[in-house]
Amino acid sequence: MPRTPNTPKRRSPFWGGVVLCAAILVLSGTSYSVGVTARQIFLQQEEEVIPIIAGGALDDIPALMRGNLPSATLSLVEGEALRETPPRMCDMPDDYFDKLDRGLDRVSGYTPHNAYVRKYRARRGFLSEREKRAAKVAWHYFEKFTQENTGLANSVGNYPSTTLWDTASYIAGMVAAYELCIIEKTEFDQRITLLLTTIKSLELFRKELPNKVYHTKTGAKVDYTNKPGEIGYSALDIGRFLVWMRICKNRYPYLANTIDSVLLKWDFSNVIDDEGLMFGTYVDKETGETVYAQEGRLGYEEYAAKGFALWGFRPLLAHRAEPFLTASIFGVQVPYDGRDPRVFHSQNYVVTESYLQDGMELGFDLPHDDVTPDWLHSDGWRAEFADRIYQVQENRWRRTGFMTARSEHNVKGPPYFTYDTIFSDGYPWNTVTPRGDYVPDHAAVSAKAALGLWALWDSDYTDVLFEAMIELYDPENGMYEGLYERGQGRVAIFTANNNGIILTALLHKVQGTILTPYRGETEVWYTAYRDQDIRLRRNYPDPPQKRDWLPALRHSIQEKADF
Template identity: 45%
Template sequence: MEFKKALVNARHHVVFILGLATALVIAFGIESRHTGLVLGNITFEAPESIPLKESRVLTTQEYEWANIAWQYFENNYQENTGLVNSVDGYPSTTMWDTASYLMGLIAAEKLNIVTQDEFDMRMEKALTTLARLPLVNGKLPNKAYNTQTLEMVDYENNPMQNGIGWSAIDIGRILVPMNILIWQYPEFNQQVNNVLTHWRVGEMLIDGYMFGARPASNGEMELVQEGRIGYEEYASKSLALMGRDVFNSMKYIDFLEMVNVYGIDIPTDKRDPAEYHAHNYVVSESYILDGIEFGADSVSKIFAHRVYEAQQRRYKDTGIVTAVSEDNVDEAPYFVYNTVFSDGKKWNAISDDGKDQSHLKTLSTKAAFGWYALYDEEYTELLIEEARDLYSTKKGWYSGRYESDGRTNKAITANTNGIVLESLAYIENGPLLTIGEKNNNN
């Protein structure tokens, strides 16, 4: 009995010793990997040189580019709701594109493109609207809304009484500006709280995974796991900052498969689209956003550079200046995923139904700006030279240029112009979600 009592009293010492022993084993295990770098649950050959761009004041030309991007939001602003159209002149939006507007607005404030009064007015109106949106099953924002009436709609802007479901990835994206407001603009804390009280974010999280919703055959909404490598981890970060359990969504390793593209092992998602009914696009956007908004993590920093480097090597091999991402296009099917890798194919360009759209491959304006903001390298200078004239001074930045014949892809969107603004704000301020700091240049 005395021994048992002594053991109980000493249990915390036993736990400490066991923990220390385990830590030593792990430490020696890591030290024994002379040729590798262990980052979380992934091992890389070390080190990988990444030419990150240092922060600096924008040039006069870059500041002009930012003003061109802001013109889109001036043109497409809906006074009565405070929302902005996803596509130029078309009164519909998604949560992803609303996030692009809010991030563009934050970037415009940081760059002194808008006055403090205009920023406050626009942000307050948008947050007030988001806190009163009709929700799918009274739980979460629909995938699309009419920007004038706030009706839940389908992607053709037809009213749908209970919506067409929600996108967990889109909601994760719009929580990025919410986090920025909480940490850097505390005067909006109450309005952000009103939004988060209205939305039932916990309904899209199960066992650390994110779930979207879509109409089932019985007319009810069914939950489907949402997110693939790149987007899944990016969208999870804003939820993690809000104390939500997204542990499994943030792990790269569970479904990671490395595919060799031009001698580079790039990250892909091994979940089979035929089985999981979701495509596994490897594109620029998710990695660019992770870098310019969060500053990237030790894994995504390397993954991003590999995805970029594969595009640079395609240019060196083919002479085609390459900056690929998903984009609106100005002809049917009007939206194309232009990828480094997707559905088992390198440099695959497909629509969301999986059909080949190789004839609509483009240099993406937002990808060109994003890589230019992140990396200080000759190739990013070439990218910005290719993209620098793809705009209308009256409408904003076009989505890109077609590879096949060099003509401009004249789709003009909130997402492209928002990411252009974010990218330029990153050059001057560094990662936009820097907790505890607010860079005021007033």
């Protein structure tokens, strides 16, 4: 067999294996070196590209400097436009409400971000003549029962005593009267300045926070008998007061320094703890020592918590609904606080008032939300629970005929004050005294609750409530507290809280959510005392950042099967 010299020599399998291994080694080495090089390059680039800028997001600045940071709100973080601040009613163009976005085409329910759209929209529009008259009469209460020397308004008629809760109602009335053009700026400024000056000079409860009750004529702290003394402070009252301080500060920037100076006198070290629970105080009868006790139940607690959050505090636990339970009443799962009154010695009243205040004043929004329109509520579960509170009252009216708008209210004569509840102490429609006695004869349609429901729920039922309440006034003294459910007539008593909330409801019809966005940069509230340890001792907060925001949550929605 001839042999061709050009024919290549056939390699052995061993040779092939060697070549394959060599190739693998070369490729692996190349990959490794490329990877290492690339990693070095990328890491090198990251260090060069992202520097930590002083005061920037990566800069963990010391406490001394944090006050200069702006509060992180939704508009700042998301870069969206702030909500508009509405003009006074007398400055509104005639077509103001024609262009208003009311979200009528939106379906009710939760959004992916846990915001909530309610089934009913709020009423919006100019005040009618009847409504204007009611507003003027309600304001007349404050004209008549405000003390000239202190600027404090009486809580109840001519009884010269008040709480911070009722003082907030007076401020609400004042803002509403100004925005509804019942009073002019001169009178508004005169009143608010005198009031804030007095509040700043109030003697605090054991150098912490304002006492629960003050004498309106003298401004002295008093006990429940209106005699000089002290009884402790209420975190709920302070929370509501903080809501209205924030409303005033955001609406009227020229008052900001005065308002800040009032609050910078207070010591918040004990009113809110690290977990975000709120604490009130009372004085131990035996030892005279201050006793700190958790304060607030579902409804009031979240409203007051938002008041604290508006000033940079982080009431994380107080803002949560848990622990809560539900009671099925007329087919509605009514939420109530799950803390057993027998254990915690604090009643779990379910009333309308706190939900109304959250809705009208804060728009059922989270404290950092300065963007969303009125019909979208970023604090979703609050709006959804409020819907239930409304619905159960309408259902009672439809099924029993009892016109229902339940709230806490004063009554003439003993027991002077009742919790006229939707649910409490295990019973639906329970009307109880502050010590727990069942007093069904004091059940009433509360004027403030009725007009609050009317403002926030534009429905046939609230039209009925409106007709029952809008002329329920005494031109000399203000709006009556309500109408007795069992036919005893009007609740013939006049209070600051009732008239203040009615004015708020009427203002809400004109302007929508009362709280407007803050348009300044930083605040004295955040920058003061940075060179001292006072901020630390008094627990003054730093400007809240995104990580400090209260969470937007949702709870299980009631299904048809629940009925």
